[in-house]
Amino acid sequence: MAPRERPVAAPPPPAAAMRKRGPRKRLKFRAEDVCLERVTVADYANSDPAVVKSGRVKKAIANAVQQEAKSFCGLEASCVPTDEVLSVTESCDSSDEVDSKDSINDRISSRKKKSKRCKENSDDVVGKEYPIDIWLMLASYIRPEDTVNFSLICKRAWTVTCTAAFWTRLYRRHYNRNAILPIRLQPESMEKMYCLRACVIRSLYHMYRPFVSRIARNPAIPEITPSTLKNSKCLLFWSKKVDQQSSLWEFSFKLQRQSPRFKNSCSKRLQPPLRYEDVHMNPDQDCCLLQITTLNFIYIPIVMGMTITLFTINVSTDMRHHRVKMVFHDSPIWSGKKPRFDHGVQVVMDPVHSVRLFDWWHPQFPSSHI
Structure with missing residues (x-):
């Protein structure tokens, strides 16, 4: 029996006859074909x-x-x-x-x-401007701690906080007859326009309960005191004995904090109107009182007019009290420069009973208002 013959496959078509595959063309729709x-x-x-x-x-x-x-x-x-x-x-x-x-x-x-349309709209539409009498009436209902937030609403609200009427009404609202006030903070002395704002703020720390409790909660000397007192200028210095029965001595340094030079040159603060300059005058602005109580008298050289470049609080040698070290220079030393302690005046107070720091609005701060 003869084997079957397999069919011979047809030869492939020539290369020229093969159709080249290229990128598919996009179909173009005609307007009459698309419904x-x-x-x-x-x-x-x-x-x-x-x-x-x-x-x-x-x-x-x-x-x-x-x-x-x-x-x-x-x-x-x-x-x-x-x-x-x-x-x-x-x-x-x-x-x-x-x-x-x-x-x-x-x-x-x-x-x-x-952006051009928005700029034109912003130039044309500035919002409603209410008269200053309305803002003065609203200011009669705000709390003393909300004064800053109220002044940031708009320029007219800030102008209201610069007026003497605002601070006078704030004083009368929170006046307490039972509070023991200095002579300058009495109602008769509040008729003076000079330093009126500063006097009202100091009186609130005598009469307003939230401010009084805030002072009671704060520690005698904050932890950031050594850094905040750096480059502070000593304006006054005095010492006195606490009482005749004890041997405690109290040394007080009235200091004025100084901000860095670049902040003074770049910062632009809003200035109150000229007619209210006396109201905002404050000779004790940025001032504080450093009060150090020692167990006995310690001789301290004259440091008035000099600047504190170093302030440290450590434990005394008896491990029961504090030890305070201060270095004074003739000029402040800014960041990036190392002070030369051999050229300065060193003051070491040991042993120290207590260290307290008072800001200018504190009731125990000696005011210099006239």
Whole structure:
């Protein structure tokens, strides 16, 4: 029996006859072939950014939609040319690169126009301006601790806090007859305009209960005292014996804190109106009182007019008291420079019974108001 012959496979077609595979061309829709049923939301909202990077609608689809809309209205699509309406979209089918550039330019121009409109609106519309009498009436109902927040509302609210009427009313609202006040803080002395704001603030620490409790809660000397007293200028210095029965001595240093030079040159504070300069005058601004009580008398050289460059509090040698060391120089030493302690005046106080620090509004601060 003869074996079956296998069919011979046909030879492959020549290379020239093979069709070259290239990139598929995008289908171009014609306006007459596209109807409204073939247009979906994806053509507008979820269009493929790889096909149309600019996110614009194809002109053919837009023409089809316009023709369908006109047919519903009883109009012929050929009556009104669509070239004028969609002239902006003629360059959408040219290339993706051109579309992306056009979209970027459109976004930049739209942002410029929007910012220009916002600037014009901000220049034209400034909001409502209420008379200063309304702000003065509202200020009669705020708490003393909310004065700063009230002054930050607007410029007129800040102007109200600069007036003498605001501070006089604040004093009368919280005046307490049972409080023991110095002569300068008595109601008869509050008629003076000089240092009125500072006197009212000091009187609140005598009469206003939240401020009085705040002083009671604060420690005698804060932990940040050594850093806050650096570069403070000694204005006055005096010493006295606490009482005749004990051997305690009290040394007081009236210091004025100094801010760095760059802060003084760059900071621009709002200045009160000229008519209320006396109200805001405060000779003790940025001043504090350093009070050190020792177990016996210690000789201290004259340091008035000098600047504290070092202030430390350590444990005394007997491990029961404190030891305070201060170094004074003729001029302040700013950050980045190391002080030379051999050129300064060193003051060592040991043993120390207590160290206290009072700000200018504290009741125990010796006021210099006239």
